Amino acid sequence: MASLIVNQGLQRIGINASQAVGFAAGRFIQTMSVDDATGAFAAANTKLDDGAGFTQEFDAVLDATPTIAAQTVSHVMTVPTGSGNFTISRIALHDDTAANVNSASATLVGGVDGQSLTKNNSFSLTITLKITYTSA
Amino acid sequence: MEPQVGLKVKRIEAEAWAEPGPGMTLEALEAELRRLDHVIIEVDTDRGRIKVMQFKEEFNG
Numbered sequence: 459m460a461s462l463i464v465n466q467g468l469q470r471i472g473i474n475a476s477q478a479v480g481f482a483a484g485r486f487i488q489t490m491s492v493d494d495a496t497g498a499f500a501a502a503n504t505k506l507d508d509g510a511g512f513t514q515e516f517d518a519v520l521d522a523t524p525t526i527a528a529q530t531v532s533h534v535m536t537v538p539t540g541s542g543n544f545t546i547s548r549i550a551l552h553d554d555t556a557a558n559v560n561s562a563s564a565t566l567v568g569g570v571d572g573q574s575l576t577k578n579n580s581f582s583l584t585i586t587l588k589i590t591y592t593s594a
Numbered sequence: 595m596e597p598q599v600g601l602k603v604k605r606i607e608a609e610a611w612a613e614p615g616p617g618m619t620l621e622a623l624e625a626e627l628r629r630l631d632h633v634i635i636e637v638d639t640d641r642g643r644i645k646v647m648q649f650k651e652e653f654n655g
Binding site: 460462463529539549570573575578579580582583585587590591592 | 627
């Protein structure tokens with residue numbers, strides 16, 4: 459298992475921080491997804507189904523505005539009882555609204571792969587994904 | 595001399611907590627999670643939830 463912020467995600471972070479060319483209001487990290495892809499995230503990935511083994515996905519807007527403590531940003535999403543009922547292999551962040559996020563949308567920022575969380579409709583799952591930034 | 599200042603992703607962490615659905619007890623959830631081969635990392639009886647995933651990766655260099 460591993461984790462990665464893909465090149466597209468790093469670019470989004472840079473664009474938004476500097477409001478550089480490509481900046482668009484509403485394009486920021488605001489959605490989380492879970493899927494069953496068996497492949498690992500790669501730096502060149504821009505969408506969820508770039509990897510291997512992708513068949514199922516669920517995404518939703520974050521439960522609340524992300525929080526920051528020192529240089530760590532926390533993102534939280536709840537997968538409700540009736541959703542995401544498959545073996546969750548990957549957790550990802552996206553830079554668009556949930557309505558615009560799907561397996562083929564170029565919204566991937568990064569995430570964690572190599573998990574094995576079997577979910578069914580008897581329980582919900584609240585997932586927190588934290589990114590810590592630092593100077594080199 | 596190599597530049598000494600820059601911005602990088604130092605660490606990515608993730609965790610997941612399962613919470614029982616309507617009408618389900620925490621004990622029943624724990625039994626269900628074990629049946630599904632989840633690793634039970636922590637049972638939080640105060641908040642009625644069970645931690646089933648914890649991930650942390652540090653990036654160096």
